[in-house]
Amino acid sequence: MKKFLAILLAALMVLSVAALAEEQITLQLWSIATESDSSHQAYVDAIAAFEADHPNIKIEHNATENEAYKTKIKAAMSSGEDLPDIFFTWGMGFLKDFVDAGRVVCLDDYYPAYADELPQAMATNVTYDGKMYGVPYTMSLVTLYANMDLLAQVGYDHIPTTYEEMQACCEALKAADIIPFGVSGKELWCLSEYVEPLVIKSVGGDALKAMYNGEESWNNEAVVAAIAAFQEMVEKEYFDPSAASLGNDEVKNNFIAGKYAFYQNGSWNNADIGSKAEFAVQAGTFPTLNAELSPYQMIGGPNNTLAVTESCEHKEEAIEAAFYLARFFSDADYKSGANLPCWAADPDAEVSDLVKSAADMAAKAESMVLFGDNFLSADAANTYLDYIGQAYAMDITPEEYVEGLDADLH
């Protein structure tokens, strides 16, 4: 009897230990990958794969629309309560506020295990004071999408390679009643997708970075020239005249419907435009303003990132999940054409021509500077975008633009 009891007790202990080991962990993941987002499927697949590999971990994914997400994550970070374990974030300015507040886990101890697959250079935008706080998964570049059918109508079989040729091309398009550029004047960041390439192709990447960092003055002839060129495009009506009342989605859909010859926006549009456009489409980059600079001064960089909160209960698991998911997204988004990978890509992957051009531009890039509104802190970023909006509305001269940025940004 005693023996039997002992065996029973032992069995119970074994069972309870087993039960402990099998304890279910649930990780909360917040992202912007709503059902309409091109990364949504990647999220679903990645979570399923991770859960299959880790039967005791469940990931609860909660997606919020882009703009609402910013409000939500900031409010949650501000109160420090009800935070997710893993969250989507943009690099530089956006994540920095959370890092400064001590809400984000430093990943330095965990990164080396993944260093082979995730090059250190990809982590620059999530590294603060030499410490890494996020796992980047995809990078984006400002891309000039061209409707080659419309260009052919005015006698062009390639995207213009010099600024003069671009101007001539726009004039020819206008003469043929084709709107050269589609842009949303309602969403200021879309205007910056035109202004920033002009600026970087006029001053170069290092100088632009220094200006964002406040180490160099904006009051520089090359910046003035770039803004003047932008305003010339506005004045000559190279942009859709109703741009001011259109949102970016409408503009993108107009481009896909064949309304514009060009649409300049982030490379995250590769999948959408590639799959929906019923005309020949090419991806390229805007010609350089400064003949001494190569046109491969690119705006963009590693940006989409996962990070882990300091308040997270199961840190080890959450960090492992963050790296796992990031690697998965990088691969999935690359293959689907949604974006360019930060992680070493599968060299045999079949990808679309648009993705190939984008990857080619990334490889050729002589400098790469992140989008200004991501680079700068939230307050400065909005001031900066305001100035771009005013330049677009012709409310200020290029001189007032550079003086204003010098006075108000830092």
Added chain:
Amino acid sequence: MSQKRNTYRAPDVKPPLTAGRVAVYVILVLWALISIFPVYWMLTFSLKNNAEIFGENVIGLPKYWVWENYTRALNTGNMPRYFMNSVIVAVATILITLAASVMATYAITRLQWKGAKSMNKFFMLGLTIPIHASIVPLYTTLARLKMLNSYFALIIPYSAFSLAMGILISIGFMGDIPYDLDEAAFLDGCGVWGTFGRVIAPLMMPAVATVGIYTFLQCWNELMFANTFISKDSLKTLPVGVQALSGQYTTDWGPIGAALSLATVPTLLVYVFLSKQIQDSFIAGAVKG
């Protein structure tokens, strides 16, 4: 207002048909058209394809009824769920607002005490407070109480913000109830609660409708709190869902129209059935005032 009385007012029954009256009538009809047009337009374009919406047939009835717009709208988001959530939040908010405001009004107007007037003024402060002014402190507090992502995260703030108007309306109505009734009730041996429950509360029914409508409008339409305090999809309310859906079909207007219609038609149906009651309650209250 009985028919009988009208017979004594001959001029009102058969007004002479003058140019002025015709002009007035034309304006009334015009304004009715302007009021109803966006809804009519929404309902019709929710059943059209883009070719019709964008030029062929902008304001006519649809030629081909594209019910597919509705299936697409229903399949994209979680519209039925959002609608239920909005109903739950609205009903709970109305009940809480009603109970709190009628009780407070009773204390302010019927029970005699020194601070009654100042208390009234204190509550009236609520009329002037913009709902968005308290979003940050509210969020922090709700988070600490672990109440984010629950119906309460909306019900409680909505009730609080409807309270001032609830009290203002109730005071107007309660002022019309003769004090003799209270005294009679007291003499009959009713206590404070008895008087409130048996005499005042039943007579406050018109106010209940008015306050209810006001509260309903407040919380049914609210976007900012709903967007910030609720992140779980299963708890989202209609405005949030509709706004998100509109962002997804920017050039395909049919499904947007369908989503907007789905959000609107049930309210309008209720209104069609209850409009007489809703308006009568306004009128009944005002007649006494």
Added chain:
Amino acid sequence: MSKRPFSYKLNIFVFLLPALILFVGVLIAPIILSGYYSLTEWNGLKTPVFIGLENYRELFTSKSINIMRALKNAMLLALLSTFIQLPFALWLALKLSKKPRGERVFLSVYFMPVLISTVVIGQLWLKIYNPDYGVLNLLLRSLGLGNLAPVKGWLGDKKTALWAAFVPILWQYVGYHMLLMYAGIKGVPPELNEAAMLDGCTEGQVNRYIIIPYIRPILRVSVIFAVTGSLKSFDLIYVLTNGGPNHATEVPSTLMINLLFLRNRYGMGSAIAVMLIILCFVFAVLINAVFKEEKGR
């Protein structure tokens, strides 16, 4: 009723309790907190740093915030609301109270826009104003007035955006005020009307000397609601323009949300909140005083 036993006071307290808890917990306490935040530099994450009235100084001097433009826009809306929307609502109410054919239908139709969610109304008007396919431009084109429509779109052109954004706001709430006033007019004892009519008063005179003075309390509520509502206006402008183009349609609330959630300036956003509360309060008191004074005369 002269004795005031303890239980009586307790009853008062119990009757007030639910309202007080809601009111103090959800409105007053957060506002006191907002008041404190408005005196700090705070990005919502780090500890707030007390900086006194610096936010208010910056608020009223900063060119990039430009609070005066937002206030001017809100005041314009308040004026339009008080002097165009309300008189029109009153006119409708007066005419409807004369029992024209289809009185009930008119009443129901006029009130209908109030019931529709602001998001729906905003989305619908966005489509009405759409420069390419909007009904407004189609209408103008069919009347041969196509060149009246701004190329940038009604909501995209600085010159028209503000008016275009205000029209739906004014349109939506005409019915609300109309119904309130209509209810008031229905409450005027018919004897008063009849007596005046028998004395030979015209319809206009009856309206002027009997009905309007009689419904003064409702008019007061309408005016307060219109003015404070204008100062606080947010939802429709947020959906239609979000303050754009280039801040042309900025009102204090959109500016506040922008500062809070886009710029992480919780201190400055709270300062606008506090300013709004004070403004709404001052206007409510002023309007009350105006109505009281007129009554005294």
